[in-house]
Amino acid sequence: MIRNRTFAPERIAFALFLTALLCVACNQGLEKASNALIDRTEARWKSNPIPNYRIVVDVKRPDEFRRNDITVRQGHVKKAFVQYWDSRKKIWDNTIFLNESQALAFTVEGLFDTVRLELENSGRPVVRVAVTETPPYLQRIVLGQFWQNNQAVPNSQATVTVQQFETLQPAD
Amino acid sequence: MSDEPKSGQLLQANPVRMKKEKTINRREIFSWLAVAWGAFAAAISLASGATVRFLFPNVLFEPPTTFKAGFPDDYAVGKVDTRWKEKHRCWIVRTDAIIYCLNATCTHLGCTPNWLDTEQKFKCPCHGSGFYMSGINFEGPAPRPLERFKIVQGDDGQLAVDESKKYQQEKGEWNDPESYVRA
Numbered sequence: 001m002i003r004n005r006t007f008a009p010e011r012i013a014f015a016l017f018l019t020a021l022l023c024v025a026c027n028q029g030l031e032k033a034s035n036a037l038i039d040r041t042e043a044r045w046k047s048n049p050i051p052n053y054r055i056v057v058d059v060k061r062p063d064e065f066r067r068n069d070i071t072v073r074q075g076h077v078k079k080a081f082v083q084y085w086d087s088r089k090k091i092w093d094n095t096i097f098l099n100e101s102q103a104l105a106f107t108v109e110g111l112f113d114t115v116r117l118e119l120e121n122s123g124r125p126v127v128r129v130a131v132t133e134t135p136p137y138l139q140r141i142v143l144g145q146f147w148q149n150n151q152a153v154p155n156s157q158a159t160v161t162v163q164q165f166e167t168l169q170p171a172d
Numbered sequence: 173m174s175d176e177p178k179s180g181q182l183l184q185a186n187p188v189r190m191k192k193e194k195t196i197n198r199r200e201i202f203s204w205l206a207v208a209w210g211a212f213a214a215a216i217s218l219a220s221g222a223t224v225r226f227l228f229p230n231v232l233f234e235p236p237t238t239f240k241a242g243f244p245d246d247y248a249v250g251k252v253d254t255r256w257k258e259k260h261r262c263w264i265v266r267t268d269a270i271i272y273c274l275n276a277t278c279t280h281l282g283c284t285p286n287w288l289d290t291e292q293k294f295k296c297p298c299h300g301s302g303f304y305m306s307g308i309n310f311e312g313p314a315p316r317p318l319e320r321f322k323i324v325q326g327d328d329g330q331l332a333v334d335e336s337k338k339y340q341q342e343k344g345e346w347n348d349p350e351s352y353v354r355a
Contacts, residue, residue: 061282066315082315096315096342105280105299105313114281114299122283122298146283146298149258156282 030128030142033115037129042112044136050108051075056164057106062155067092067163068106077103108137111160115141123147137162237336243329244271244355252287252294252305260335262321263287263294265305270352273333274307275319285318294318308341317341320351 031037057068065085071078080103083092104110115138118127126144131137139162146156196204239260247253247266256262261276261284274294276284283298293310294303301312308317322337331353339345346352 059281068315094340094343098315101311102313102315110313117299118281143281148284153261153284156277156284158281160281 029130030140031130033119033127033129033141035116035119037131038112038115038119038138041131041136041138042109045108045112048135049075050135050167052168052170053108054164054166054168055107055162057111058159058161058163060159060161062157068098068103070098070103070106071168072107073168076100077107080106106160108135108165111138111141111162114160118143132162135165135167137165238332238334240326241273241323241331241333244325244331244353247271249355252289254287256333257284257287260333262333262335264323264331264333266355269355271323271331271355272307272346272352273321273323275321275335275338277319278314279309279316279318280312280314320346322350323353324350325353 051074052072054069054071057070059066059068065087066082067085068080068082070080077098077100080098080100082096082098084094085091086093105114115127115129118124118141122143124144124146126142128142129138130140132139138160141160143158143160145152145154147153239256241256241264244266247264249266249268251266253264253266256264256273257276263274263276265272265274278285278296278298278301280296280299280301283296285294285296285301285303287293288295292305294305294307296302296312296314299313301309301314303309303314303318306317307320309315317340320339320341322334322339324332324334326332337350339348339351
């Protein structure tokens, strides 16, 4: 029996799979940020908070790539520094130690506030986030161009990505 | 006895011979496959080459990175001049001793701070980073001072700012003579 394969279900399924793959690749699990989403995620974090952790957060801007390394103990920043990627030497360089007000923005709680402030103040039409489930925090924040006087400001976009999250023991 | 057909005799096809003519042996199949794959690879290579070439335009329509900012006397001593903020995203500051050009990009997440004359500070509207008139950060999440652009005084006496060359305080680059002009 000759089977007409033009509309074979496996072909349709494969086409759908490719389309889904394309969508995932384009969005990388990101969704439009909203206060409701941030509040929900923060409530989940606060329902079972992790008091001791180390978080490594990358910030990528058009002419800058930096890595924030922050250790939180009992909910307070214990140690924090930032390093800048030197694309010529191919090393992390220009280490700057951060005080609490500088480091807070890249703690789990600070990332929630960062997005809230962006939604309120920045005038960026594009603010997208990717949320992890266990533990619940903002794994990736994509900030589109900053707008001022009805014009997009060139080279003002930024991406914030949690590269590493490590739960620490109280005695570590 | 001759094999040639006699006049009036129909020429009959030899089925065995015809079958032999249509058969493609294994060696030929591989040859054709090699040709097909070669053609496919060549087409892909050409398409890839064309795509890569497409990434490098023949002409770049980029705005010039240098602009003339007028004469030093156009700037008041002890003031932050905001006239270039919208067009070139920078402020020109004149002190008693020097004139420098600050990049109006917050070092936290790239927003544009505002100069608050009453409070004598730059304040970022996004996350509240604050910078002194010098560009040094003192509050909020900004991890480092604002950057300076290259500024020189040309032969015509006018200030020329080059936005492609930046100087960072934490690297000691504000001592570079091209990061400021003597007033």
